[in-house]
Amino acid sequence: xxxxxxxxxxxxxxxxxxxxxxxxxxxxxxxxxxxxxxxxxxxxxxxxxxxxxxxxxxxxxxxxxxxxxxxxxxxxxxxxxxxxxxxxxxxxxxxxxxxxxxxxxxxxxxxxxxxxxxxxxxxxxxxxxxxxxxxxxxxxxxxxxxxxxxxxxxxxxxxxxxxxxxxxxxxxxxxxxxxxxxxxxxxxxxxxxxxxxxxxxx
Ligand SMILES: [Zn+2]
Numbered sequence: 001x002x003x004x005x006x007x008x009x010x011x012x013x014x015x016x017x018x019x020x021x022x023x024x025x026x027x028x029x030x031x032x033x034x035x036x037x038x039x040x041x042x043x044x045x046x047x048x049x050x051x052x053x054x055x056x057x058x059x060x061x062x063x064x065x066x067x068x069x070x071x072x073x074x075x076x077x078x079x080x081x082x083x084x085x086x087x088x089x090x091x092x093x094x095x096x097x098x099x100x101x102x103x104x105x106x107x108x109x110x111x112x113x114x115x116x117x118x119x120x121x122x123x124x125x126x127x128x129x130x131x132x133x134x135x136x137x138x139x140x141x142x143x144x145x146x147x148x149x150x151x152x153x154x155x156x157x158x159x160x161x162x163x164x165x166x167x168x169x170x171x172x173x174x175x176x177x178x179x180x181x182x183x184x185x186x187x188x189x190x191x192x193x194x195x196x197x198x199x200x201x202x
Contacts, residue, residue, distance in 0.1 A: 002045055002144070004173040010038055017189025018199050020119060024177040025187040029199045030145060032067050032116045045170065049075045049114055049142050052168050058112040058139040060084060060105070064096060064127050071144070072114035084111075086127050096126040098134065106136035113141045118169075119177050121150030128165070129155045141167040147175045 007013040011034060018029040035042050053061075053075065060082040063072025069085035076083035084102035089095045098106060111131055118124055124141065131138055132155040141152055146169035154163040178187035189196065 002041075002048060002170045004145070004171050004175075006041070007035075007171075010034070010041060012038070012041075016197055017187075017192075017194035018197050020177055021200075022120060022122060022177075023180070024120070025180050025189055025196065026119070026175060026177040027188055028175050029197075030117045030147075031199065032144075035116075035144075036070065045071070045144060046074045046078070048170050050078050052142050052170075053079060053112060055168065056112050056139040056166075057110065059109040061112050061114060062086065062127070062131075063114040064123055068113075068115040071116050075114055081112075086130050094122065094126055096123070096130045098130060103134050106131060106134040108135060110137045110139045112139050114143075115141065116144045118143045118146045118150050119148055121148075121152060124150070124152060125155075128152060132156065138165050141165060143167060143169045145169060145171040145173075147173075148177060149174055 004013060007030065013028055013030050015028050018026050020026055035045065061072050061076040062084050063069045065085050065087040073083055082105065084098060084105060086096040086098050089097050113124065113127060115124060128138060138154065146167060152165040152167055154161045154165060178185055180187055180190055
């Protein structure tokens with residue numbers, strides 16, 4: 001079974017004072033790309049996603065580039081489902097977009113989203129907006145780890161509706177992140193004045 005403990009043992013999850021891409025701080029970082037160096041673990045995660053996907057009725061599979069797409073693609077392969085993926089816009093903004101061939105295919109379809117590690121959910125929210133704007137619907141979300149108990153809702157007619165999207169996470173354990181610009185910043189790393197690490201650079 002996949003657990004936070006196994007990921008720690010394999011060195012995928014590391015304890016220190018880390019900065020996330022959103023600028024938030026965390027005391028444990030998930031080096032998702034290290035899962036690709038552990039083929040047995042990677043395979044087990046993919047097969048778990050395949051099993052969980054049976055809970056949903058959907059037409060296609062998607063996962064945000066790069067790592068979400070890398071996890072979602074083999075699931076689509078095993079289920080013989082079409083696969084599309086969104087990317088960050090060139091401008092470096094946080095919006096996600098689907099290239100034209102994918103955008104045309106999404107219209108009127110139900111999608112299952114697969115992602116690796118979800119913290120605040122801000123990038124998944126961008127995927128939900130992009131799918132809705134293309135006339136697609138989201139059946140559900142499967143994540144390796146929903147670290148902060150993010151609860152997705154449907155984007156309808158330009159705003160968030162009250163309609164929840166079901167999300168299943170392979171790992172149940174919660175790990176908080178902290179807003180370091182907040183006056184009431186409770187980040188333990190900041191309080192202990194530990195060096196802040198950018199996990200993409202080291
Ligand atoms: Zn901090």
